[in-house]
Amino acid sequence: MRSQPLERFLKHELDGPDVPSELVDKAISLDQQIGQHEYNFRRAVRGRESIYAEVQDGSELARLLLHAIGYGMSKVFPIDVIAVSEELKKDSTSEAIAQLLSNAHATEYFSKAVRADYDNVHLVKQIPGIRVHGLCSDQLKYPRMSHCFAPSATKFYPFFCTLFVYQDRLTSSFEVFIDPSLGDLRHQLFAALSDVGLHALADKLLDAAQARVTSANPGVAQGKQLAVPTDESSVRNDNYLVLTPVPSVQMIYALDQAMEMHWGAEWRRYQYMRLGGSKPHNMGSTVTNLNTKVNGEGIVNIRPMRAYVPPLRARLYATEDQLRERSFAYSTALEINNLQALGHFREPYGNPKDFKRWVALLPAALMPVLEPIAALRDCSRFDLADTPFKFEIEKQFVCKTLPEQLLGRRASSQSLIVFGQHVASMIEARLMIYKDFAAGLGVRRKMAIARAAASLSRRLF
Amino acid sequence: MSPNPHVFGTVSMMGLACFGHAAIRLISTSIGHNLLDKGTALIVSEHNYFSGYQKPTWSKPGVMDRVVGGAAIQEYRVGTIKGCVIIRLDGTDEAIIALQRKLTQLRFDLAKLRFIGGRFFPESQDIEFFEDDPFGLKALEHLPYDARVYVDNTSLIDRYAATHQVDHLEALMKLTRLHEQDTTFVATDEATKKAKSEAEVDQEWTDQNDEALIEAELDRIEHEVEEDFDFSLLDAEEWADASEDDVLACEGWIEQYYGRLIAVDIGYRLLEDPVERPHRFSEQPHYLHAYAEPVLGLARLQIVASCRKHNTPIFWQCQQNHPYLVSSGKAP
Numbered sequence: 001m002r003s004q005p006l007e008r009f010l011k012h013e014l015d016g017p018d019v020p021s022e023l024v025d026k027a028i029s030l031d032q033q034i035g036q037h038e039y040n041f042r043r044a045v046r047g048r049e050s051i052y053a054e055v056q057d058g059s060e061l062a063r064l065l066l067h068a069i070g071y072g073m074s075k076v077f078p079i080d081v082i083a084v085s086e087e088l089k090k091d092s093t094s095e096a097i098a099q100l101l102s103n104a105h106a107t108e109y110f111s112k113a114v115r116a117d118y119d120n121v122h123l124v125k126q127i128p129g130i131r132v133h134g135l136c137s138d139q140l141k142y143p144r145m146s147h148c149f150a151p152s153a154t155k156f157y158p159f160f161c162t163l164f165v166y167q168d169r170l171t172s173s174f175e176v177f178i179d180p181s182l183g184d185l186r187h188q189l190f191a192a193l194s195d196v197g198l199h200a201l202a203d204k205l206l207d208a209a210q211a212r213v214t215s216a217n218p219g220v221a222q223g224k225q226l227a228v229p230t231d232e233s234s235v236r237n238d239n240y241l242v243l244t245p246v247p248s249v250q251m252i253y254a255l256d257q258a259m260e261m262h263w264g265a266e267w268r269r270y271q272y273m274r275l276g277g278s279k280p281h282n283m284g285s286t287v288t289n290l291n292t293k294v295n296g297e298g299i300v301n302i303r304p305m306r307a308y309v310p311p312l313r314a315r316l317y318a319t320e321d322q323l324r325e326r327s328f329a330y331s332t333a334l335e336i337n338n339l340q341a342l343g344h345f346r347e348p349y350g351n352p353k354d355f356k357r358w359v360a361l362l363p364a365a366l367m368p369v370l371e372p373i374a375a376l377r378d379c380s381r382f383d384l385a386d387t388p389f390k391f392e393i394e395k396q397f398v399c400k401t402l403p404e405q406l407l408g409r410r411a412s413s414q415s416l417i418v419f420g421q422h423v424a425s426m427i428e429a430r431l432m433i434y435k436d437f438a439a440g441l442g443v444r445r446k447m448a449i450a451r452a453a454a455s456l457s458r459r460l461f
Numbered sequence: 462m463s464p465n466p467h468v469f470g471t472v473s474m475m476g477l478a479c480f481g482h483a484a485i486r487l488i489s490t491s492i493g494h495n496l497l498d499k500g501t502a503l504i505v506s507e508h509n510y511f512s513g514y515q516k517p518t519w520s521k522p523g524v525m526d527r528v529v530g531g532a533a534i535q536e537y538r539v540g541t542i543k544g545c546v547i548i549r550l551d552g553t554d555e556a557i558i559a560l561q562r563k564l565t566q567l568r569f570d571l572a573k574l575r576f577i578g579g580r581f582f583p584e585s586q587d588i589e590f591f592e593d594d595p596f597g598l599k600a601l602e603h604l605p606y607d608a609r610v611y612v613d614n615t616s617l618i619d620r621y622a623a624t625h626q627v628d629h630l631e632a633l634m635k636l637t638r639l640h641e642q643d644t645t646f647v648a649t650d651e652a653t654k655k656a657k658s659e660a661e662v663d664q665e666w667t668d669q670n671d672e673a674l675i676e677a678e679l680d681r682i683e684h685e686v687e688e689d690f691d692f693s694l695l696d697a698e699e700w701a702d703a704s705e706d707d708v709l710a711c712e713g714w715i716e717q718y719y720g721r722l723i724a725v726d727i728g729y730r731l732l733e734d735p736v737e738r739p740h741r742f743s744e745q746p747h748y749l750h751a752y753a754e755p756v757l758g759l760a761r762l763q764i765v766a767s768c769r770k771h772n773t774p775i776f777w778q779c780q781q782n783h784p785y786l787v788s789s790g791k792a793p
Contacts, residue, residue: 109732123733123752124733126732126733126734127731127734131785132619133615133758133789134756134757134759134785135629135633135756135758136730137754138730139630140628140629140630141628141630142630217736217752219738220739220741221738221741225750226479228786229479231779231780231781232497232498232499232551234498234779235482235489235497235498236497241749241751241786243729243731243753244750245465245754245755246752247467247754247755248754251467252467255630305468305469305634305637305757307468307469307470307724307725309470309471309505309721309723309762310721
């Protein structure tokens with residue numbers, strides 16, 4: 001969590017006494033420095049990761065919020081604080097800002113689309129976090145965030161979305177209004193607003209905050225519902241609990257920031273999944289409403305945690321009973337009867353160095369195994385195509401030199417890979433009955449043998 | 462089913478547990494006796510993601526009818542999974558005998574199940590019944606040994622956070638990237654492993670004498686081996702099956718490490734105590750309802766052989782542990 005003094009955050013200075021080293025680089029031009037400063041400011045007032053401002057008391061916070069809302073209104077630097085104060089003294093403006101705090105236009109938990117024309121649901125976490133299981137908003141060290149949806153008042157969003165650092169703790173301006181532990185900062189903020197002449201705004205905010213904190217969860221269940229079994233005898237007793245999943249905005253912001261910090265540019269690697277404004281099913285149109293405005297405020301990029309399961313190719317490895325069957329058949333043309341010769345494939349390796357050595361010796365170990373097939377190839381018999389082979393792939397390799405019309409198929413580059421896998425399977429089938437539990441040779445070994453056999457056969461055939 | 466905007470890309474474990482429960486409910490109705498739901502396991506033998514951008518589509522009318530309230534849901538298909546689901550159940554002797562008698566018919570009944578948020582094609586000829594198998598070992602015998610099982614490792618988040626003094630979100634992010642760390646050079650000097658920068662580590666690696674020796678030896682062997690031998694398999698493997706010794710040498714607190722850890726949706730955390738709420742559009746009696754927040758957990762993709770060897774609990778079962786209502790891996 002990077003932070004800088006409030007003065008530095010609000011004004012750009014070339015050289016100052018306490019300038020963070022990452023911002024000052026003599027090689028960066030003035031334009032770039034101004035650009036960086038503005039970038040930091042924009043991100044911090046939108047609730048994203050940036051170099052936050054350190055706030056000591058309510059008056060500093062009031063100043064920060066005035067700047068934030070000034071940016072929201074005008075979107076240009078430098079911000080004219082006088083004009084902002086004049087604008088905020090109007091009744092309509094202060095009413096709009098206070099409305100953003102109420103549940104007409106804001107929510108901490110998405111129950112359904114948060115729109116001005118829907119009956120919005122405001123939810124409060126009534127059960128404190130007793131025990132820890134997995135990860136939910138209880139265990140986050142991220143400030144509470146509220147999602148606002150009032151298309152006419154987007155310029156006032158920064159008033160509640162700004163992130164800053166107070167007493168070494170990252171907080172949001174929304175949290176100042178509702179969190180009981182920040183009560184002193186809240187009082188100072190209201191006092192500071194009154195000093196500037198914004199009494200009406202302070203009063204309305206106070207009322208709205210009170211109403212928000214004390215409101216109860218709605219009486220009629222709204223949103224998508226699931227009936228979830230509570231224990232193993234739910235079928236018999238028919239006791240299901242009906243839930244409405246409501247993801248918390250705090251978690252979405254925290255995950256977005258965490259994904260950005262950990263994956264950063266690598267996020268592009270998963271771009272092919274094109275999460276975009278991510279529409280997970282069963283969330284309905286709620287998530288769509290998160291980024292209806294492309295360049296506006298209150299846009300949160302849902303960047304969920306990516307659970308990447310690497311692709312499993314179709315059947316490189318056979319099931320155990322198939323392998324047992326093959327091991328008893330033994331009608332392959334490969335030479336796998338001599339277990340001494342197959343000893344290298346079972347050799348244990350303890351670390352990557354040994355593994356590299358083992359891999360390097362694989363072609364030598366595979367040669368005796370492939371010898372009969374090579375011998376069959378080299379002897380030119382007319383009736384080779386009629387010789388019965390149990391395995392099609394072996395026949396393909398032995399008869400490769402014969403005209404294609406005798407075989408009726410073409411050997412392609414894929415056949416080499418298939419042949420390699422076949423060799424690995426046969427070796428494993430032969431060795432498997434001598435292991436105490438049926439795990440076969442192991443994924444790594446098998447892949448190595450398959451590749452070695454493929455490249456060796458490419459040279460032989 | 463993925464009712465969780467926090468994690469994307471894999472099956473929801475809560476959805477899996479509820480799917481198993483739905484299957485048991487269907488079986489119970491069919492045989493006329495009640496069964497106990499003891500959990501569901503998911504084994505994946507083939508898996509791939511669709512490439513390119515998948516347009517979210519509205520569910521077709523056939524699926525819409527079965528959805529709660531008749532409202533359409535958005536489907537966002539990301540890939541295909543081929544594998545098997547093991548449902549663990551318990552019941553009276555009467556119930557089990559009835560189940561075995563009706564197994565042929567159940568094969569067709571179970572094909573009526575639908576998976577919300579995706580297409581589900583069960584192979585009705587492949588439904589088998591195993592008796593007296595609390596760990597699922599008999600069922601696992603019939604599966605390829607390298608198929609991946611989702612095993613519950615949610616407790617690792619807490620342990621990692623406590624051991625490394627980080628918060629839970631950080632712990633989760635680190636755990637899901639654990640397989641990308643190269644554990645070999647870290648094992649050489651455990652005392653200073655945390656304080657090293659990348660440049661220092663590289664320097665140390667090149668300073669080691671035996672590395673030069675091995676390089677020379679490998680070069681010698683390489684010239685004797687065919688030129689087109691593929692050495693790319695010496696790079697980190699996708700499936701990250703690190704050996705036990707490698708991992709124990711650097712991370713002493715993790716006992717078994719066979720396979721990648723991924724974040725999954727495991728269930729919900731109630732925001733309030735359940736309250737009787739009325740139906741929105743009808744006069745039916747009130748029902749218990751609660752708002753709940755989705756919870757993330759951790760699953761390990763462990764291979765079948767490892768599960769068989771260690772008798773790992775592979776079944777996900779719905780549990781209520783106030784305020785959590787989650788599916789968690791349970792031993793019998």
